[in-house]
Amino acid sequence: MALKEVFLTLTFIHVFLHVADCVKVILGDQFIFPVNCEPGESGKLLRVFGQNDISEVAAYQREQWTVKMYKDRMMINSSKIGFNHTVYNDGGLYELRCSKSEESVQLEVVAxxxxxxxxxxxxxxxxxxxxxxxxxxxxxxxxxxxxxxxxxxxxxxxxxxxxxxxxxxxxxxxxxxxxxxxxxxxxxxxxxxxxxxxxxxxxxxxxxxxxxxxxxxxAHQIPTTATPVNQTQSCSEQTEPWKRSTLVVGVFLMVAVTLFILCFWRHFKSGCDFRKLYELVGSQHTSQPNEATTPFNY
Missing domain, CATH: 2.60.40.10 (Immunoglobulins)
Structure with a gap:
């Protein structure tokens, strides 16, 4: 038991004497450790919680990782290892101890x-x-x-x-x-x-x-400069249909009033069939096939 404590103490001192690379990661993001053992080497990824609390996260041998901690979240990408998503408690000190090299990483998880x-x-x-x-x-x-x-x-x-x-x-x-x-x-x-x-x-x-x-x-958020409109041309184009419609209606009303007066005058002479009046008015209206019949535009 005493030998284990001595080993952990020496490991802890070694890790803290070795300058660790500080790496920040956003909470919930994926994180791949930036260090790795070379092909042909064997090694271990350690999590340093304290002087007497160092745990083995994964082991590297024959170019393969064997995960021992965080199995539900650890991911292996080729020879790299990391978390598929980070939790807040993942922050801390890690050491990758390979056959020929050792690297420390201080992981900082930030919300x-x-x-x-x-x-x-x-x-x-x-x-x-x-x-x-x-x-x-x-x-x-x-x-x-x-x-x-x-x-x-x-x-x-x-x-x-x-x-x-x-x-x-x-x-x-x-x-x-x-x-x-x-x-x-x-x-x-x-x-x-x-x-x-x-x-x-x-x-x-x-x-x-x-x-x-x-x-x-x-596109609708980009302000645009309106192209100036030729007011004379636009006004003329817009009022032309209205003028034609007004002329047709005026002629129609004149014919209708004239027929009505004639019919009213003949009514006292020999009577007047108002149905014929409607037929005459209708025939007069339909006799202008080429005239515009669009309603008023206000």
């Missing part, structure tokens, strides 16, 4: 807020930190693990696109480190991480994470 924006919109990626009582702090925003140059974040920012990326000028007073992205472009989509740096450029332990999705602007 991300999802933000969506339409192309050319202005969007705010939220981040907050307690700055009260602290001095010499700077804001650090990273996109896909690469530092961004953000206006008002630090005095030495001289590259990137600070004209579109900015934080509030009084972020230190309010603790609001949120990133404003003006005129969002498709290339802005990705995973953003927000840190606070001290005067020694050390990052805050727990970063804020935001996953930005940029949607393409649809």
């Amino acid at each position: 991300a807020r999802k933000v969506s924006a339409v192309e050319d919109e202005t969007v705010i990626l939220p981040c907050y930190f307690v700055t009260t009582g602290k001095t010499g702090l700077n804001v650090a925003w990273l996109k896909n693990e690469k530092p961004l140059c953000v206006k008002n974040s630090r005095p030495d920012c001289s590259s990137g696109t600070p004209h579109r990326l900015s934080v509030s000028t009084d972020w230190f007073i309010h603790g609001d480190l949120s990133l404003t992205v003006a005129s969002v472009q498709p290339g802005d989509h990705g995973d953003y991480f927000c840190y606070v740096q001290d005067e020694h450029r050390n990052h805050s332990v727990n970063p804020a994470a935001v996953r930005l999705t940029v949607r393409e602007k649809k």
Whole structure:
């Protein structure tokens, strides 16, 4: 038992003396360990929980992995191994111990807020930190693990696109480190991480994470400039059918009134058959086959 404790202690010291690569992953995403044993080697993937708590996650032999922990979530891709989806408790220190090499990985699982924006919109990626009582702090925003140059974040920012990326000028007073992205472009989509740096450029332990999705602007959302209309030509074209219709109706009414007066006058002489009047009016109306009969357009 004592020998086992000594072995675990030596392993723990060795792991922590070896500089670990820090890798961040969004909660729920797939993660493949960036290190692996070479062909022909044998090795082990260890999970270091503490000084006396080191567990074997998987073993590598004859170019094949044998999973011993997290069997429901571990995936093997060729000679690589990783999680098909991550949970929050996957964060921690791992060591890949091969026959000829050893590598350590500090995995950081971060819960991300999802933000969506339409192309050319202005969007705010939220981040907050307690700055009260602290001095010499700077804001650090990273996109896909690469530092961004953000206006008002630090005095030495001289590259990137600070004209579109900015934080509030009084972020230190309010603790609001949120990133404003003006005129969002498709290339802005990705995973953003927000840190606070001290005067020694050390990052805050727990970063804020935001996953930005940029949607393409649809046709009906794109403003268009209307083509000037030739008012004289358009007005003439629109009123021509109305003039023809008015002329036809006027002629029809004149004929109808004339026939009615004649019939009314003859009524006292010898009587008048009103059915003939209707027939005459109808024949007069249908005798203009080429005339426009469209209704009024208001």
